[in-house]
Amino acid sequence: MRKVRSPAPTGLMSTESIVPNVPRPLTREMSVIAQDPSVRANGKILMAKVSVPAEDLTAGPVGDRVQVVDYDSSSRAFHGAHDLPGDATNEPAAWQRGDPRIVKDYRFHAQNVYALIMKTLARFEFALGRRIGWSFGRHQLKVAPHGMVDANAFYTPQEEGLVFGYFPSQSGAPVYACLSHDVVVHETTHALIDALRARYLDPSSPDRAAFHEGLADLIALLSVFAQDELLEKLLLQRRTVKASPALVDRKDLTPQALRDSALFGLAGQMGQEMQGARGDALRHSAQLMPDPHLLEQEEYLGPIDAEKSSWRRS
Numbered sequence: 171m172r173k174v175r176s177p178a179p180t181g182l183m184s185t186e187s188i189v190p191n192v193p194r195p196l197t198r199e200m201s202v203i204a205q206d207p208s209v210r211a212n213g214k215i216l217m218a219k220v221s222v223p224a225e226d227l228t229a230g231p232v233g234d235r236v237q238v239v240d241y242d243s244s245s246r247a248f249h250g251a252h253d254l255p256g257d258a259t260n261e262p263a264a265w266q267r268g269d270p271r272i273v274k275d276y277r278f279h280a281q282n283v284y285a286l287i288m289k290t291l292a293r294f295e296f297a298l299g300r301r302i303g304w305s306f307g308r309h310q311l312k313v314a315p316h317g318m319v320d321a322n323a324f325y326t327p328q329e330e331g332l333v334f335g336y337f338p339s340q341s342g343a344p345v346y347a348c349l350s351h352d353v354v355v356h357e358t359t360h361a362l363i364d365a366l367r368a369r370y371l372d373p374s375s376p377d378r379a380a381f382h383e384g385l386a387d388l389i390a391l392l393s394v395f396a397q398d399e400l401l402e403k404l405l406l407q408r409r410t411v412k413a414s415p416a417l418v419d420r421k422d423l424t425p426q427a428l429r430d431s432a433l434f435g436l437a438g439q440m441g442q443e444m445q446g447a448r449g450d451a452l453r454h455s456a457q458l459m460p461d462p463h464l465l466e467q468e469e470y471l472g473p474i475d476a477e478k479s480s481w482r483r484s
């Protein structure tokens with residue numbers, strides 16, 4: 171009787187190529203800019219390490235949930251598919267220590283947006299205890315870190331992704347929205363709300379837009395509190411207790427002092443560099459005092475009432 175050899179398992183050429191079944195880590199660390207390139211410590215950009223779900227990335231980077239497409243629609247230039255370091259220890263030293271030159275390093279920009287989007291997605295999924303699919307029914311959110319010349323960034327379900335702009339600062343050097351922690355987290359939150367609540371992007375009332383913007387700002391502001399490096403810097407850059415420099419002066423922890431601090435400002439660098447801004451963060455909602463007459467202002471009124479041809483409150 172002829173002896174039939176059972177075929178070798180697919181993909182295994184010999185026993186030498188069998189690798190032990192070592193569990194792979196579930197997360198990996200990546201360096202990101204803690205707030206934006208204007209927040210520095212000793213001349214270096216303040217960096218933070220974020221922990222994101224581990225996955226095999228191809229050049230882009232392209233993962234299961236996020237795909238970075240470095241195409242600029244203003245200049246019609248494709249800046250290439252970026253191959254990210256395999257792990258945090260292999261990151262260039264400039265990324266780890268916050269060398270100001272990383273502001274021009276598009277490969278770092280790609281890591282910065284990828285890591286912050288993945289971290290925000292993971293936070294939502296952890297809080298809900300389940301996966302969240304994008305609203306447009308595809309696996310990957312496309313991300314253009316240098317998508318246009320504009321002091322803006324937006325989420326677009328039609329293009330299935332996020333577009334970040336860049337613009338010249340008052341000194342002429344470009345300011346990149348993709349390097350602002352607050353802007354990246356804010357736009358990612360728009361995509362997540364859209365994923366969780368269908369048609370909540372459709373224009374219906376000022377309250378809908380206010381909820382989208384309010385929650386997106388809140389997630390960006392609260393995410394900062396998970397970054398020890400940034401908290402320490404923003405609290406200790408103010409007055410410290412002379413006898414013990416590691417302690418924050420009690421006067422810096424009053425509600426008013428905290429309200430005025432950079433901790434509650436959103437998108438500081440973009441706000442300072444945009445024309446017409448007050449030299450402050452893009453938004454500083456904590457400084458708004460409650461006002462019962464705010465709703466009577468025109469910008470908070472609803473759409474035009476066709477019959478009366480006037481603005482009406484929705």
Ligand SMILES: [Zn+2]
Pocket residue numbers: 356360382383386
């Ligand atoms: Zn927004």
